Amino acid sequence: MVRSNLRAGALATIAFVLSVFHSGAGLAASDDVIQKGEYLARAANCVACHSTYGGKAFAGGLLMALPFGLGEIYATNITPHPEAGIGNYTLEDFDAALRLGVAKDGHMLYPAMPYPSYAIMSEDDIAALYAYFMEAVEPVAEPTPPNEISWPLNMRWPLKVWNFFFSTTDRYTPDSTQSADWNRGAYLVQGAGHCGACHTPRGLLFQEASLDESEDAFLAGGTLDYWSAGNLRQDVNTGLGRWSQSDIVEFLKTGHNQFGSAFGTMTEVINNSTQYMTDADLNAMAVYLASLSPVLDDGPAYAYDSASEEELRAGNFERPGALVYMQKCMACHRADGQAAAPYIPPLAGNPAVMDPDPSSLINVTLNGTQRIVVGGVPDAYWMPRFRNGLSDQEVADVVTFIRRSWGNQAASVSAAQVAEIRAGTNAASDAVQILKMK
Ligand code: HEC
Numbered sequence: 001m002v003r004s005n006l007r008a009g010a011l012a013t014i015a016f017v018l019s020v021f022h023s024g025a026g027l028a029a030s031d032d033v034i035q036k037g038e039y040l041a042r043a044a045n046c047v048a049c050h051s052t053y054g055g056k057a058f059a060g061g062l063l064m065a066l067p068f069g070l071g072e073i074y075a076t077n078i079t080p081h082p083e084a085g086i087g088n089y090t091l092e093d094f095d096a097a098l099r100l101g102v103a104k105d106g107h108m109l110y111p112a113m114p115y116p117s118y119a120i121m122s123e124d125d126i127a128a129l130y131a132y133f134m135e136a137v138e139p140v141a142e143p144t145p146p147n148e149i150s151w152p153l154n155m156r157w158p159l160k161v162w163n164f165f166f167s168t169t170d171r172y173t174p175d176s177t178q179s180a181d182w183n184r185g186a187y188l189v190q191g192a193g194h195c196g197a198c199h200t201p202r203g204l205l206f207q208e209a210s211l212d213e214s215e216d217a218f219l220a221g222g223t224l225d226y227w228s229a230g231n232l233r234q235d236v237n238t239g240l241g242r243w244s245q246s247d248i249v250e251f252l253k254t255g256h257n258q259f260g261s262a263f264g265t266m267t268e269v270i271n272n273s274t275q276y277m278t279d280a281d282l283n284a285m286a287v288y289l290a291s292l293s294p295v296l297d298d299g300p301a302y303a304y305d306s307a308s309e310e311e312l313r314a315g316n317f318e319r320p321g322a323l324v325y326m327q328k329c330m331a332c333h334r335a336d337g338q339a340a341a342p343y344i345p346p347l348a349g350n351p352a353v354m355d356p357d358p359s360s361l362i363n364v365t366l367n368g369t370q371r372i373v374v375g376g377v378p379d380a381y382w383m384p385r386f387r388n389g390l391s392d393q394e395v396a397d398v399v400t401f402i403r404r405s406w407g408n409q410a411a412s413v414s415a416a417q418v419a420e421i422r423a424g425t426n427a428a429s430d431a432v433q434i435l436k437m438k
């Protein structure tokens with residue numbers, strides 16, 4: 001009796017709270033909190049997966065490939081629409097989806113949603129994101145298309161086991177031996193920024209080999225969707241060992257610096273996310289990245305060697321790839337391989353060009369680049385595609401040529417590697433593609 005009265009009382013309270021919430025009175029978050037939520041949505045790049053080009057913000061629809069040929073999955077509508085989106089999510093439901101990978105109806109999410117990274121986000125930050133999505137995002141009635149994954153691969157219960165081994169439920173705990181900047185940088189890089197989702201190698205079950213700096217594999221370079229996201233540790237040639245902290249900040253803010261330009265999937269990160277971050281936060285991320293020890297013995301440090309430039313200027317095209325370079329690349333990247341940084345990236349000394357995994361170099365040569373758009377202004381220069389003009393062998397030769405010229409030292413590339421990437425990819429779109437949050 002007492003108990004059922006209590007329960008009735010609790011229900012009445014809940015009903016009251018819900019009615020207050022729905023009438024918009026009392027529980028509305030302050031503008032500051034909503035703005036903070038918007039900033040975090042940028043830092044976490046929710047829009048990149050949960051929107052499509054030309055579609056409404058956060059209405060879902062991007063089709064993502066699951067690993068091991070498990071099929072493809074749609075990123076969902078996360079606008080506050082009660083049926084099509086997440087309008088019925090409470091703050092607790094939202095926290096469970098973002099940090100633990102559990103949807104409101106209890107089903108497990110595939111880690112295509114980067115919840116193993118978001119897991120460390122603070123209660124305040126999750127609450128700010130929630131306020132932003134519930135109060136500032138326009139509800140969109142478009143339902144997410146059903147996924148086409150057939151039994152038994154559509155079973156989601158194995159994900160519980162996966163989470164048990166590979167995900168965390170702990171929020172970030174500051175390391176008291178490090179500075180405030182380092183801790184802020186670690187929190188952003190590991191958490192909202194989910195840099196490791198692309199830059200950390202994956203294990204046998206597609207788990208990130210490490211989620212923080214406690215292991216050397218963290219941010220040591222990973223490959224996803226035929227793009228190699230290079231080593232962000234202090235390795236001197238293939239990592240960020242020669243970059244100053246301001247080089248890192250400049251790259252994340254503008255997509256360019258004296259060493260190279262963003263391309264492949266990194267363009268989405270610049271276009272939708274890091275350019276919007278404050279200088280203080282970008283600097284904190286640079287402080288953290290600069291603290292990651294080198295893991296490959298890839299020295300001695302790069303030094304420019306003019307032999308290839310002299311070869312090209314003398315019309316000596318004996319080395320495989322030299323002639324293709326002269327005909328197709330030299331007008332922009334120049335005989336000295338130094339091009340015109342930061343607008344046209346150098347190939348000489350560029351860590352991306354010396355990446356042990358040549359996937360990104362092959363991919364960009366075949367398919368070109370999307371435009372980097374910073375401050376609403378698309379780049380004047382971008383990389384054309386060569387998939388129709390060059391054979392697999394010619395691409396292999398020219399990529400090998402740039403990896404072995406001007407002092408660059410990296411392994412050669414085979415026609416078979418090019419054929420595989422050609423078969424798996426399409427040319428980049430010529431259109432200036434921007435995702436809008438409003
Ligand atoms: C790298 C791509 C990616 C990013 C970035 C991403 N998501 Fe997701 N998200 C997904 C995918 C894919 C799913 C669907 C997973 C599934 O169905 O198993 C999903 C599912 C969700 C769901 C569950 C919805 C439901 O009811 O099924 C929520 C909530 C969500 N995301 C919110 C967010 C928010 C908020 C952000 C930014 C803080 C974000 N996501 C960033 C890919 C992403």
Ligand code: HEC
Binds near residue numbers: 264324333361386
């Ligand atoms: C019309 C000028 C132009 C030509 C021709 C050209 N590129 Fe590029 N290339 C660029 C620009 C601009 C970028 C930077 C794209 C961006 O900002 O996303 C780039 C980027 C690259 C990158 C990635 C490096 C980085 O840090 O961004 C590689 C590798 C590359 N080009 C190789 C080649 C090769 C090989 C050829 C010849 C087969 C070639 N390029 C021809 C303009 C050109």
Ligand code: HEC
Binds near residue numbers: 252
């Ligand atoms: C969706 C995948 C993806 C995510 C997420 C991502 N990156 Fe990248 N990143 C790439 C790829 C691919 C490249 C290689 C192409 C290039 O150099 O731009 C790259 C290159 C870079 C480079 C240049 C490295 C070099 O050797 O030239 C830096 C610096 C970088 N990323 C930093 C970050 C940081 C910091 C984060 C997190 C805030 C991040 N990235 C998140 C895909 C990603």
